[in-house]
Amino acid sequence: MKMLRLLILPLLLLAAPLRAEVAIQEVTSPGGIKAWLVEDHSIAFTALEIRFRGGTALDAPGKRGAVNLMTALIEEGAAEMDAQGFAEARDGLAAEFRFDSSVDSLGVSARMLTENRDRAAELLRLALTVPRFDADAVERVRGQVLANIRAGAKDPQVIAGQAFDALAFGDHPYGSSGDGTEASVTALTRDDIVAAHRATLARDRVVVAAVGDITPQALGALLDHLLAGLPATGAPLPGPAPVALTGGVTVQHFPTPQSVVIFGHEGIERTDPDYVAAYVLNEIIGGSRFSARLMTELREKRGLTYGVGTYLLDYDQADLIMGQFATDNRTAGAAIAVLRDEWAKAGQVTAEELAATKTYLTGAYPLRFDGNGPIAQVLVGMQMAGYSMDYPKTRNALIEAVTLDDLARVATRLFRPDALRVVVVGQPEGLAP
Amino acid sequence: MRNTIRAGLLACLLPIPALAAEVSDFTLDNGLHLVVIEDHRAPVVVQMIWYRVGAADEPPGHSGIAHFFEHLMFKATDDLAAGEFSATVEAQGGEDNAFTSWDYTAYFQRVAADRLDLMMRLEAERMRDLVLTDEVVATERNVILEERAQRTDSDPGSLFSEQARAAQYLNHPYGIPIIGWRHEIEQLSRADAEAFYRTYYAPNNAVLIVAGDVDAKTVRAMANSHYGSIAPTFDLPPRARPQEPPQLAERRLEMRDERVSEPFLMRSYLAPARRTGDQKEAAALVYLAELLGGSGTTSLLAKRLQFENPKAVQAYAYYEGTALDSGSFGFGLMPLPGVAPAEAEAAMDAVIADFLATGPDPAAFDRIRTQLRASETYALDDVDGIARRYGAALATGLTVADVQEWPRVLQSVTPDDVMTVARKVLDRRQSVTGWLLPEEAAQ
Numbered sequence: 001m002k003m004l005r006l007l008i009l010p011l012l013l014l015a016a017p018l019r020a021e022v023a024i025q026e027v028t029s030p031g032g033i034k035a036w037l038v039e040d041h042s043i044a045f046t047a048l049e050i051r052f053r054g055g056t057a058l059d060a061p062g063k064r065g066a067v068n069l070m071t072a073l074i075e076e077g078a079a080e081m082d083a084q085g086f087a088e089a090r091d092g093l094a095a096e097f098r099f100d101s102s103v104d105s106l107g108v109s110a111r112m113l114t115e116n117r118d119r120a121a122e123l124l125r126l127a128l129t130v131p132r133f134d135a136d137a138v139e140r141v142r143g144q145v146l147a148n149i150r151a152g153a154k155d156p157q158v159i160a161g162q163a164f165d166a167l168a169f170g171d172h173p174y175g176s177s178g179d180g181t182e183a184s185v186t187a188l189t190r191d192d193i194v195a196a197h198r199a200t201l202a203r204d205r206v207v208v209a210a211v212g213d214i215t216p217q218a219l220g221a222l223l224d225h226l227l228a229g230l231p232a233t234g235a236p237l238p239g240p241a242p243v244a245l246t247g248g249v250t251v252q253h254f255p256t257p258q259s260v261v262i263f264g265h266e267g268i269e270r271t272d273p274d275y276v277a278a279y280v281l282n283e284i285i286g287g288s289r290f291s292a293r294l295m296t297e298l299r300e301k302r303g304l305t306y307g308v309g310t311y312l313l314d315y316d317q318a319d320l321i322m323g324q325f326a327t328d329n330r331t332a333g334a335a336i337a338v339l340r341d342e343w344a345k346a347g348q349v350t351a352e353e354l355a356a357t358k359t360y361l362t363g364a365y366p367l368r369f370d371g372n373g374p375i376a377q378v379l380v381g382m383q384m385a386g387y388s389m390d391y392p393k394t395r396n397a398l399i400e401a402v403t404l405d406d407l408a409r410v411a412t413r414l415f416r417p418d419a420l421r422v423v424v425v426g427q428p429e430g431l432a433p
Numbered sequence: 434m435r436n437t438i439r440a441g442l443l444a445c446l447l448p449i450p451a452l453a454a455e456v457s458d459f460t461l462d463n464g465l466h467l468v469v470i471e472d473h474r475a476p477v478v479v480q481m482i483w484y485r486v487g488a489a490d491e492p493p494g495h496s497g498i499a500h501f502f503e504h505l506m507f508k509a510t511d512d513l514a515a516g517e518f519s520a521t522v523e524a525q526g527g528e529d530n531a532f533t534s535w536d537y538t539a540y541f542q543r544v545a546a547d548r549l550d551l552m553m554r555l556e557a558e559r560m561r562d563l564v565l566t567d568e569v570v571a572t573e574r575n576v577i578l579e580e581r582a583q584r585t586d587s588d589p590g591s592l593f594s595e596q597a598r599a600a601q602y603l604n605h606p607y608g609i610p611i612i613g614w615r616h617e618i619e620q621l622s623r624a625d626a627e628a629f630y631r632t633y634y635a636p637n638n639a640v641l642i643v644a645g646d647v648d649a650k651t652v653r654a655m656a657n658s659h660y661g662s663i664a665p666t667f668d669l670p671p672r673a674r675p676q677e678p679p680q681l682a683e684r685r686l687e688m689r690d691e692r693v694s695e696p697f698l699m700r701s702y703l704a705p706a707r708r709t710g711d712q713k714e715a716a717a718l719v720y721l722a723e724l725l726g727g728s729g730t731t732s733l734l735a736k737r738l739q740f741e742n743p744k745a746v747q748a749y750a751y752y753e754g755t756a757l758d759s760g761s762f763g764f765g766l767m768p769l770p771g772v773a774p775a776e777a778e779a780a781m782d783a784v785i786a787d788f789l790a791t792g793p794d795p796a797a798f799d800r801i802r803t804q805l806r807a808s809e810t811y812a813l814d815d816v817d818g819i820a821r822r823y824g825a826a827l828a829t830g831l832t833v834a835d836v837q838e839w840p841r842v843l844q845s846v847t848p849d850d851v852m853t854v855a856r857k858v859l860d861r862r863q864s865v866t867g868w869l870l871p872e873e874a875a876q
């Protein structure tokens with residue numbers, strides 16, 4: 001097999017990326033709700049993704065955790081059905097609904113069989129528009145949320161994330177967990193939950209994608225039926241979140257053999273002309289591939305961690321570059337020194353690194369369009385990020401256009417060693433004071 | 434006989450999406466078993482190679498070697514530099530990774546369909562030609578110790594699962610953790626790795642699954658040209674692991690950890706696994722787990738312990754039946770604050786005893802059957818998932834026909850089947866019960 005390398009080389013040079021060929025249509029329902037649709041009738045079900053902008057950042061002052069608890073209660077009884085009755089009806093149709101809240105949105109994911117889609121959609125409508133929030137359901141789900149919060153308080157990963165968020169955003173909702181605290185969740189009343197529902201699920205902030213066995217007409221009718229009962233407008237979205245991070249190390253002691261390290265500073269807006277360059281540079285430095293620089297230096301060369309990655313965190317009201325890894329307490333200082341070193345060298349990218357990263361990113365992109373469920377998630381994400389429908393066709397060209405000069409320019413804004421805040425939870429050794 | 438008739442009837446009434454139609458399989462002369470799954474919806478292919486070796490095949494005292502070896506497979510071969518494998522896949526825009534279980538170790542790449550030939554060339558290269566050095570082994574051993582620290586040692590729930598599993602298996606190596614015991618990982622050497630590799634990484638010990646936008650004839654020719662000339666291991670040892678003796682005494686354990694906030698119960702029982710040509714008991718156990726503790730709202734445990742007479746924050750049941758030597762059935766339970774562990778456990782056992790006395794609610798049984806049928810439609814959307822079904826089955830003694838028959842076997846299960854297997858499995862004398870508790874005295 002000595003010829004192997006020679007045989008591989010020409011293929012490498014010839015590899016042209018796949019194109020992401022999905023036929024997206026924009027559907028406007030008779031009632032005026034817009035959605036992106038990819039029709040594919042090969043499997044008899046539809047994947048539907050709905051997002052309401054806002055999420056846990058819409059918690060009213062003093063009501064931290066209300067949106068999260070409300071979201072968990074959406075499927076705990078609606079209209080004439082209590083929690084048991086609703087679940088039995090849903091399971092009898094083999095429909096699947098998932099509701100979850102994140103910082104900037106409340107998400108609804110549904111899979112509905114073609115054979116009973118109308119009945120499944122009717123159930124979903126009842127859950128979204130006339131949830132019951134029965135007292136016993138509130139107590140039961142509140143108990144589950146509180147158990148999560150107590151467990152999180154003893155989980156170094158959660159402790160580190162919350163410490164970092166608090167340093168970054170202080171009193172803004174981004175600065176604390178959307179789950180709320182034991183005290184805030186314990187104090188929530190049914191009225192608070194009803195108010196959170198009224199504030200969050202409204203037609204002025206809805207984003208929809210559907211993929212699968214459904215026509216534009218049927219989707220339009222389904223969306224009107226599903227969402228017409230919601231109020232036209234919801235609570236105002238939260239204002240800008242200034243990033244309050246400064247450079248330095250924060251240590252929180254915790255009895256665990258490994259230190260969890262979370263680090264970052266202010267990032268770059270998605271609308272910035274240098275955003276694509278920033279995205280490529282982040283992949284070169286902190287991608288999850290073995291050949292990304294931090295993975296190479298911390299894992300492959302030194303065996304200091306199982307994995308390390310960085311990412312651009314694009315909240316609606318703030319932008320960060322963040323990353324994390326875990327390492328033995330004894331090597332925490334050494335690993336953080338390597339991290340700082342790599343942060344400082346981010347401006348020095350070689351032509352080979354850029355070329356390899358471009359082939360990876362452009363080749364991997366079409367692989368995301370694999371199945372109705374994954375495509376629906378990509379399409380709803382694109383709309384939330386403000387991209388146009390032809391983005392899948394143009395995205396790879398944007399990556400290809402990035403130059404070494406672009407990377408050098410954006411590196412001075414994206415990787416700033418003096419601004420880097422490092423939060424360590426564990427019993428780290430070897431850290432400079 | 435009645436069951437058989439009913440099964441036939443159901444098959445007419447409830448057509449199951451035909452996963453079988455696009456699947457073909459062949460065996461190359463050197464013993465490599467090839468399965469091709471065609472799905473032309475997206476121009477993507479996944480290649481997965483499943484070696485019939487896992488943590489339960491490790492030599493005693495060398496726990497973790499199967500998983501360690503999974504990491505080493507990404508290192509240098511005689512023709513590829515360290516890291517070149519993944520770099521080549523990445524340069525094609527592909528993803529690649531691997532995973533280890535007790536019964537198998539699997540490697541996969543997902544790429545554009547026209548890159549399959551290159552992926553096969555790479556995968557065939559590392560089946561026999563890996564070249565290890567002491568330095569590579571030492572660095573990767575550190576990575577694995579960090580992995581263990583991150584995923585197990587930092588998580589009391591994982592540590593406790595490891596203890597409970599070790600208690601479940603007195604004699605069978607299913608009792609060792611996949612990642613290995615820390616003190617044994619620390620001793621794993623290059624010689625261990627090389628011996629393991631020479632024996633188990635061979636075409637006659639592997640199943641190759643190719644799934645996606647391909648046609649079977651082309652794949653067969655391609656596989657023949659890349660894998661066909663690789664020599665098999667002629668003295669491949671039979672997979673005869675030490676088996677469990679009958680369990681005569683209930684086992685109990687308790688662990689306290691200051692990082693635990695909520696008490697948690699784990700209960701496990703040995704249970705039949707899917708057997709080739711005989712998957713009926715396993716299928717009935719799928720229903721049993723769903724009926725008792727599948728849904729967090731409508732299962733019997735949820736109804737009784739979370740709704741009617743609240744004792745638990747959470748209660749669930751599980752069944753794992755795709756395994757070479759034994760399946761397992763179990764429960765998890767988190768008591769409500771203020772409910773003593775013993776009280777919660779007694780309430781759980783009362784629900785189980787009631788079920789054994791009265792049997793399943795027919796409406797609940799029908800809903801589960803409907804959901805299992807629908808899950809076959811949803812499964813068609815995920816060709817990687819279908820590939821994994823075949824890989825896991827073929828690495829644990831099942832056949833392509835067993836995989837294709839499984840949805841029909843599931844549809845044919847009756848309430849009587851469920852009760853028969855429930856009485857056989859749910860015997861406290863054959864169980865392990867563990868409580869994970871906060872450091873202070875339990876509430």
